[in-house]
Amino acid sequence: EAGVAQSPRYKIIEKRQSVAFWCNPISGHATLYWYQQILGQGPKLLIQFQNNGVVDDSQLPKDRFSAERLKGVDSTLKIQPAKLEDSAVYLCASSLVPDRQETQYFGPGTRLLVL
């Protein structure tokens, strides 16, 4: 079974530029999550989708971050404009619903460096 795919793996941009990340979840997984993981910290949930609807985006900085999941499969996360403090790894995860443990499976992440 293929895992969660993300691209690009690495991105370097200057502050005030825009950037977009792409995620393809495990086939059949209805729930998709975007996390931000700053170096040395645990992942922080930014947004959760159930199919193509948003379940929770309370921690998404909506003035600069946006995300969509058209057709309930792939998702994109965009930052516009980027700030220095956005430097982090952006992890995408998916889970199968219903599932007893609802384990989340993570992709390899996109490392973003904002200069």
Place this chain on the structure above:
Amino acid sequence: GQNIDQPTEMTATEGAIVQINCTYQTSGFNGLFWYQQHAGEAPTFLSYNVLDGLEEKGRFSSFLSRSKGYSYLLLKELQMKDSASYLCAVRDREDNAGNMLTFGGGTRLMVKP
């Protein structure tokens, strides 16, 4: 608010046993997860507890006490490849509609020969 605490770093010797503790204070509780994350890689699922007690999976075991807001991950017969960060995460939604996890900062474990 949500608060999940775990030690920042631990060091242990190859072949030994190590216990990584996690305490949590969350608005609700619907399960606790442990993930392993090697440097530069994605977190991978290790264990899940929703009822009090011990869950054993090979060399790894996880314990939960809901009344104390406490969990630990026990790693036996440590191997060098166990050097990684261990993340404690709590699912605090009661209705299963969210499945949102709140993560602790992670414990970086270094296994020495």
